[in-house]
Amino acid sequence: MGGTGDATLFGAGNGDLLVAGSGPVNILDAGVGNETLDGGTTSGNVTMTASANSNTNALMLGGNGTNDFIGGSGATSMVGGANATLNVFTFTGGGGSDVISNFRAGTDQLQLNSGQNLAASSVTGGNYSLTLNDGTQITMLGITSVTTTTNGGVTSIT
Numbered sequence: 001m002g003g004t005g006d007a008t009l010f011g012a013g014n015g016d017l018l019v020a021g022s023g024p025v026n027i028l029d030a031g032v033g034n035e036t037l038d039g040g041t042t043s044g045n046v047t048m049t050a051s052a053n054s055n056t057n058a059l060m061l062g063g064n065g066t067n068d069f070i071g072g073s074g075a076t077s078m079v080g081g082a083n084a085t086l087n088v089f090t091f092t093g094g095g096g097s098d099v100i101s102n103f104r105a106g107t108d109q110l111q112l113n114s115g116q117n118l119a120a121s122s123v124t125g126g127n128y129s130l131t132l133n134d135g136t137q138i139t140m141l142g143i144t145s146v147t148t149t150t151n152g153g154v155t156s157i158t
Contacts, residue, residue, distance in 0.1 A: 011035045011051075020046050020063060030058045030072070039063040040081065050076045052094055062087055062102070071098050071136070080108055091116055093134050101141040110140070110157040118148070118155065130157075 006025040009018040014033025020026035020042040028037040028048045036059045039046030043064040050058040050072030060069050062081030069078040069087065073094030080087035080102035087108040089100055093116055100110070112118065117133040128143040140146075146157045 011037075020044065028060075030056060032056050035059070037061070039065075039067055048078075050074060050096075069100075071096060071138075077101070080104065084108075091132065091136060091138065093132075093136070095135045097137045099139045099141065103140050103143055105143055105146065106158060108158065110138070110146075112155040112157075114154060116155065 006023050007021045008027040010029045011018055011031030013031050016031055017036045018028040020028060020039040022042055024044040026039060026042060026044055026046045030037055030051045032051055032053045034057045037048040038061045039048060040061040040063050045066045046063055047068040048060040049070040050056060051074060052072050056072060056074035058076045060078045062079060062084050064081055064083045066086045067081050067084050069089045071091045073096045075096060076098045078089055078100045082102050089110045092113045118130055119133045120131040122129050123144050126142060126144060128140040128146060130138040149156050
């Protein structure tokens, strides 16, 4: 658990619970296995990174500040902070199956880094589903339409 200053916490293995502190900057980095990254108790900025290991399942919970969620290659559930300044969901490649909830259309952002492209999208059961060129599957719960822009090789979905 982070303290009152800036905190960087790393998961060491299966079953870790990493909790952001009350400081202005918190970095939570999942290890291998089932990991929980909890930024929900802070109003500071939180960066949460899922593991690049495909055997990792991560649960990421955003707080009230700016939340940066970085998806990995396993299965990741990302819950945006309902009262957050901003939630940014970033995907850099590696496959995986990810679920985003509490995405606030028009405020929050989903970013695909250079080399990541949207291969297909659909709306099913009130949820927006995306498939990326590397096979990554992303489901945005409760979202039925988005706006897509590309700037400098980075695709943003709002």
